[in-house]
Amino acid sequence: MKKLIFLIFISILYADDMITPISEVPYNKEKAILGKKLYNDTSLSKDGTVSCNTCHRTDNFGVDNKEFSTGVKGQLDKPFNTPTTFNSVFNFVQFWNGRAKDLKEQAKVPFFNPIEMGLESDSELIQKVNANAAYINDFKKIYGEINIDNIMDAIAEFEKTLVTLNSPFDRYLQGDATAISQKAKRGYEAFKNNGCIACHQGKNIGGNMYQKIGVFEDYPNQEVLGRYEITKNPEDKMVFKVPSLRNIAKTAPYYHDGSIPTLDACVQFMAYYQLGKFLDQKTVDDIVAFLESLTGEYNDQIK
Ligand code: HEC
Ligand code: HEC
Structure with missing residues (x-):
């Protein structure tokens, strides 16, 4: 708790430089295709029945907007x-618990x-990839052979292209003072002054540290315990990767358990659980306007 209060204090002091725009990530086009x-x-x-795109839809900001997605055999995930x-390429680790x-x-x-996706062994996946003549050719040409490492390498290379540039807020940071509304500007100030920015x-406005959910008030759903499940360190109970807020207006519902349907409620809960504050509705509306300015553009370059 002391550490966190210090972090919030320092962050408010240096807040102006703490969010930076994103730019393209270099990638190999053949592999990405x-x-x-x-x-x-x-x-x-x-x-x-299921691909990565079933749950992480590239035509829908990388999500399906469901509380829980549906996997193979119609199971709820x-x-x-x-x-x-x-923008997950910008996160310092992957998964809610960073595993x-x-x-x-x-x-x-x-x-x-x-x-x-329900496969039972590496060889089952390799067999499925091998069943497609086009893949055999592609892998031969790019990697020499089909193996697990190369399959994952190609997918990761494609994911490097899933970056959303040109959000109004990035354009604002780059000097276009009119890129965001007055309301969003007030929201950015409130985001800094209230300590959200800690x-x-x-560059991902999140995705670069772990923090506990429920700092000032216990988070009600303790079904999964976050980092604790990996480290078994009691201090890691309910500690999760802080999520990126890029495109957050498009990726409802919210939190690791999908329990919060709207951004408005999400901001109010964050202030309450993480900062021990109650924000008035005007401040919440301003912060929501700021969060809406974080929606970027996805241009599919892999055609
Ligand atoms: C049935 C739905 C579903 C499918 C299919 C699926 N995912 Fe996910 N994905 C999830 C869920 C749920 C999580 C979070 C799980 C966790 O954190 O433990 C996740 C997490 C991720 C993350 C981490 C993002 C972050 O910010 O931590 C990436 C990257 C990802 N998936 C990529 C993929 C790729 C690539 C595929 C295909 C090989 C895939 N997913 C298939 C549901 C799915
Ligand atoms: C102490 C660190 C901390 C502070 C301060 C904080 N957050 Fe968070 N935020 C988190 C963590 C951790 C999560 C993930 C919680 C979870 O999923 O259970 C999160 C989740 C969110 C989400 C939902 C993201 C998603 O993809 O579901 C939003 C929106 C958000 N925070 C906004 C804010 C705002 C606005 C403030 C200030 C009022 C704020 N946060 C303050 C750590 C923090």
Whole structure:
């Protein structure tokens, strides 16, 4: 708690430089083209119904807007709400509890999650990829062979292209004073002055640290315990990766359990749980306007 109060204090002092615009990430186009096919391919799941894109829709800011997504055999993907794949390349670790160190390591997990894509072994996945003549050619040309590492490499390469540039707020940071409304400007000030920026900061406005949910008041849903499940350190109970706020207006519902349907409620709860504050409705509206200015553009370059 002391550490957090110090963090909030320092952040308010240096708040002006703590959020920065994003730019494109270098990637290999051939690999990304192959990765895009794999990302969208439902034949790579157990019953042929689910791809990465089922839950992380690239036509919908990398999410499906459901409390819980649906995986193979119509199963509900509990207990986690699906985070976006957009801009996830900028996160310091992947998953709500940070258990994958990067996109490549992450991509392996859903294929073998019994609820998500339901495959039972590496060889089953390789067999499915091998069943498609176009893949055999592509892998031969780009990597030499089809193996798990190369499959994940291609998918991760595609995910590097899922960045959303040109949000009004990034344009504002880059000097266009009229890119965001007065209301959003007030919201940015409130976001800094109330200490939100202590945790949601950096180029992804989140995604660069772990923090506890429920600092001043216990979070009511203790079904999953966050980092604690990895480290078994009692201090890590209810500690999660701080999520990015880019495109947040498009990725409802909110929190790791998808329990909050609107941004308005989400901001009010954040102030209450994380900062021990009650914000008046005008301040909440201003912050929501600021959050809405974080919606960027996705231009699919992999065609
Ligand atoms: C049935 C729905 C579903 C499918 C299919 C699925 N995911 Fe996910 N994805 C999720 C959920 C739920 C989480 C959060 C799980 C957690 O944190 O433990 C997640 C987390 C992620 C993350 C981490 C994002 C972050 O900010 O931490 C990435 C990246 C990702 N998925 C990419 C993929 C890729 C690539 C595929 C295909 C190989 C895929 N997903 C298939 C539901 C799905
Ligand atoms: C002490 C660190 C901390 C502070 C301060 C903080 N947050 Fe958060 N925020 C988090 C964490 C951790 C989560 C993820 C919680 C979860 O999913 O259970 C989160 C989640 C969110 C979400 C939902 C993201 C999603 O994808 O579901 C929004 C929106 C948000 N915060 C906005 C704010 C605003 C606005 C403020 C200031 C009023 C704020 N936060 C203050 C740590 C913080």
